[in-house]
Amino acid sequence: MAVRAVIFDWGGTLTPWHPVDHESLWRSVCEPHFPPGQVAEVATAIRTAEQDLWQVTGRSHQSATLAQVFERAGVSATEEFLASYFQAWDPHTYTDPDAVPLMQGLRERGIKVGVLSNTMWPRSAHERVFLRDEVMDLIDGAVYSSEIPWAKPHHEAFRAAMAAVGVDDPAACVFVGDRPYDDVHGAKGAGMRAVLIPNDDVPAFGGAAPDAVITSLAELTDHIDAW
Incomplete structure (x- = not known):
């Protein structure tokens, strides 16, 4: 079946994976x-x-939010505190340079482009990143787990992403991600094709095999055209 939509994970996929020292990041956010x-x-x-x-x-595959983090920690997060937090994350959020030509090529083929991210961040934080990196206009629909009850690999998260791009047949969708369990297993369980961008920091999972493995986003188009 021809591909009608390609849906991307965010961190580690549209944003290249690299280690982040979360403890140091939170200290830097708290210091001011x-x-x-x-x-x-x-x-x-x-x-x-x-x-x-x-x-x-x-x-449980149930989603969570930053507000729940702060409530659990007993911390009152002001707007200024949140601004410091997202500013601290800025260096870690830049979109892969291959994403723009890839998305443009997909849309030229009449293929919808979507995003599905397991995230505690609000939509506004992700959209700020996409606007900064000039990819916002290339995304037809996005779902952030912070806005729905479920997270990947739950099938309802993938169904929500399909609805966001206006495609109702999972067999016509391809999901691209870096996590064998959340992304590959989840997408395959929802009836989609799955493409893995592997990295050594993500746990392996042998319960579902990807339909393709790529080392960069630039390699994806050849697989899409073959399908």
């Missing part, structure tokens, strides 16, 4: 907003809450 003697304690509380909620998501 808390007394020096409280910075380490608050940063640790936030990071622990964040990890706990990601573990819940991993077990």
